[in-house]
Amino acid sequence: MNNLPLLPPIICLLFSIVAVRAGSVQVYPAPSGEELSKDFAVQVEGKQIPVYIAKVACAEPVRRWKAMDDKAHSAEYFEKASFAYFDMQGTVTVNVNCPEVIQSAKVLPSSWKITPTIQGKSLSLTLSEPKPLTIEVNGNWVRSLHLFANPPEAQAPKPGDPNVVFFGPGIHEVSHLVVTNNQTVYVAGGAIVRAIIGSGEPFQISSYSGLRTYSPTFVLKGTNITFRGRGIIDGSRCPTHARNLVQVQGQDIALEGVILRDSSTWNLPIRRSERVTVKNLKLLGYRANSDGIDICNSRDVTVEACFIRTLDDLIVVKTDQGQGETRHIVARNCVLWNEVAHALSIGAELRENVDDVLFTDSDIIHDKGREWTLRVYHCDSARISNVRFDNLRVEESPRLISLWIDKASWTRDSERGHIDGVAFKNIQAVADLVQVELHGFDVSHVVENVVFDGVVVNGKPLSPTDVKTNAFVNNVDYRR
Numbered sequence: 001m002n003n004l005p006l007l008p009p010i011i012c013l014l015f016s017i018v019a020v021r022a023g024s025v026q027v028y029p030a031p032s033g034e035e036l037s038k039d040f041a042v043q044v045e046g047k048q049i050p051v052y053i054a055k056v057a058c059a060e061p062v063r064r065w066k067a068m069d070d071k072a073h074s075a076e077y078f079e080k081a082s083f084a085y086f087d088m089q090g091t092v093t094v095n096v097n098c099p100e101v102i103q104s105a106k107v108l109p110s111s112w113k114i115t116p117t118i119q120g121k122s123l124s125l126t127l128s129e130p131k132p133l134t135i136e137v138n139g140n141w142v143r144s145l146h147l148f149a150n151p152p153e154a155q156a157p158k159p160g161d162p163n164v165v166f167f168g169p170g171i172h173e174v175s176h177l178v179v180t181n182n183q184t185v186y187v188a189g190g191a192i193v194r195a196i197i198g199s200g201e202p203f204q205i206s207s208y209s210g211l212r213t214y215s216p217t218f219v220l221k222g223t224n225i226t227f228r229g230r231g232i233i234d235g236s237r238c239p240t241h242a243r244n245l246v247q248v249q250g251q252d253i254a255l256e257g258v259i260l261r262d263s264s265t266w267n268l269p270i271r272r273s274e275r276v277t278v279k280n281l282k283l284l285g286y287r288a289n290s291d292g293i294d295i296c297n298s299r300d301v302t303v304e305a306c307f308i309r310t311l312d313d314l315i316v317v318k319t320d321q322g323q324g325e326t327r328h329i330v331a332r333n334c335v336l337w338n339e340v341a342h343a344l345s346i347g348a349e350l351r352e353n354v355d356d357v358l359f360t361d362s363d364i365i366h367d368k369g370r371e372w373t374l375r376v377y378h379c380d381s382a383r384i385s386n387v388r389f390d391n392l393r394v395e396e397s398p399r400l401i402s403l404w405i406d407k408a409s410w411t412r413d414s415e416r417g418h419i420d421g422v423a424f425k426n427i428q429a430v431a432d433l434v435q436v437e438l439h440g441f442d443v444s445h446v447v448e449n450v451v452f453d454g455v456v457v458n459g460k461p462l463s464p465t466d467v468k469t470n471a472f473v474n475n476v477d478y479r480r
Contacts, residue, residue: 023090026152028189028230031170037082040145041097049084051145052232054261054284056081057311057339057368059142065370067288067311068340071209074240074288081309083284085148085189085230085259091128096145097121098137108134109335109363111393132282132307132335134365141366148282148307150257153230157186167191167231175201176215176243181222187258191231195238195245195264209241209288213265216244220253228256238264240287248273256280266291267310272323273298278306285310286339292316293331297323297352302330309337315359316345319352319382321412329357338367344392346384347377348410350417354382360390367394372402373429376422379406381413387422394429400457403450405441405472416445423451431457440472448474 023045030036030050037051055078057064067077098121105123107114112131116123127133133147159166163183169190175198179185187193195217203212217235220227233245245263246255248270259282260267267283267290270276276298283292283306292308295301296318308314315331336343344359359374367373374389394400403419419440434457440446450473455462461480469476 023088023092025092026087026189028085029169031190031192033171034192039098039143040082040084042084042145042147043095044086044088045092049086051082051084054081054083054146055079055236055286056142056284056309057286061368064340064368067286069288071211071240071288078286079142081142081144081146081284083146083148083259083282085150085282087150087152087189087230088127088130089152091126093124094127094147095122095124096135100138103138105138106136108136108365108395109393110395111363134335134337146282146284146307146309148259150230150280153189153257156188157184167193167229174217176217176219178219178221179225179227182224183222184226184228185218187229187231187233189230191229193231193233195233195235195243197238197242206241211239211241213241214243216247218246220246220248220250222250223252225250225253226256227258228254229258232259232261234261235264236262241265241289244269247271248276251275253277254279258282260284262286263290265289266294268292269294269296270298270301271296274300276301278303281306283308283310287311294318295326295329296320298326298329300328302332303334304330304332306334308334309339311339313341313345314338314343316342316347317354317357318347318349319354320349321351323352325353325355326357327355330360331358332360332362334362336362336364338364338369338373340369341371342369342375342377343367343373344389345372345375345377346387347375348379348408349412350378350382350384351380351413352382354384355386357387358390359388359392362392364392364394364397367397369398372399373397374400374424375402375404376419377402377404378417378419379408379411381415381417383418383420385420389422389424389427391426392428394427394431397429397431399435400429400431401436402439403447404437404439405445405447406439416441418445419447421449423453424455425451425453427455429455429457434458434462434466436462436467438467438469438473438476440470442472446472446474450476451479452477453479
């Protein structure tokens with residue numbers, strides 16, 4: 001039993017005030033030569049934070065679709081948003097100044113219930129824990145401000161360590177680098193690593209886009225590899241479809257903290273790998289097929305606390321033929337902004353089985369796409385089983401849920417596959433229309449054993465009349 005005397009209320013209040021004021025901030029100066037945003041000025045605990053520029057998809061749908069479909073000219077279709085990053089501990093005060101008077105401001109995700117205080121051309125808010133925020137001023141959702149508040153960084157490795165590839169503050173250039181067993185890549189705060197095409201690099205002509213493709217900028221290939229830091233990996237010097245920024249192919253690999261900006265194609269493919277963790281990455285992309293994280297033929301992969309705003313799929317699971325099944329995948333605690341394709345999905349390339357996938361505890365703050373927010377998109381032959389979409393908050397969706405088996409432009413197998421055991425649980429969604437589809441292929445290739453449990457759209461529980469099905473769907477359970 002605690003026999004300590006109770007403190008007087010005034011002393012308790014003083015302790016509370018001290019706790020609120022105890023926040024600390026780590027600032028990383030921008031490197032010389034990097035163009036910074038003029039749309040926002042940011043201070044955290046009175047310290048000026050550099051505000052960077054990221055090209056993002058256009059507001060106008062026609063131009064947004066062209067960025068995906070007109071691949072040769074994809075880089076011509078963009079607008080500009082802003083982002084800033086810092087490390088924090090304790091509770092901190094964030095101040096944002098704009099060139100124009102602020103009439104309104106929204107802080108996303110809405111589920112965090114952060115309401116800014118507005119005064120003239122500035123706003124302020126209190127942040128009690130590290131998380132990625134998006135601030136939209138005067139209804140301008142395209143040219144928004146992304147604030148990437150990181151937890152304190154683990155001790156940095158030392159330059160000169162033979163097992164460390166070290167990028168200190170400043171601007172660096174890398175064409176193609178293979179990282180092998182027991183190595184660490186460290187990108188310090190204040191560093192920008194620019195992906196480039198080296199002189200005389202070998203390339204292939206893509207049968208899909210007709211454009212030149214090169215090996216990824218960073219390939220993490222082997223065992224026990226770490227890729228971390230607070231800096232930026234930038235793909236803007238590479239032509240569209242040229243190369244991935246980072247590719248993973250190995251075991252026991254961890255990625256943490258860095259920002260990936262303007263990848264010319266998929267940002268982060270994870271291929272034929274096991275025991276991979278991806279934590280607190282921030283991905284910003286606007287060009288054709290700039291997928292966020294593609295998990296292909298891999299096992300035991302966890303993606304958590306990431307922010308993704310890219311033109312194509314955000315977090316997606318795929319399986320190419322003959323490269324192994326995908327199993328035990330978790331994506332959690334992420335903040336997602338979908339521009340064209342899918343936010344959380346499995347497919348389209350599904351030629352080996354997929355089992356045990358969990359998408360959970362995440363916020364989809366925008367979906368401006370022409371595809372589906374939550375989907376299993378199946379046009380090949382694999383069995384897809386034990387998939388859970390759980391505890392998701394969807395703030396915008398043109399088309400919410402699709403489980404689909406049929407033929408498409410991506411089809412490679414002669415046989416169709418199966419979707420067996422998909423649960424949608426505790427989902428709160430806002431949608432223009434309630435659009436949910438379950439579509440099997442034939443009596444031998446069905447969608448079956450689907451559960452909707454606590455799915456609420458526009459404030460109303462999802463009901464059977466809200467779901468479009470065909471004759472090849474079996475055993476659908478609705479729960480409230």
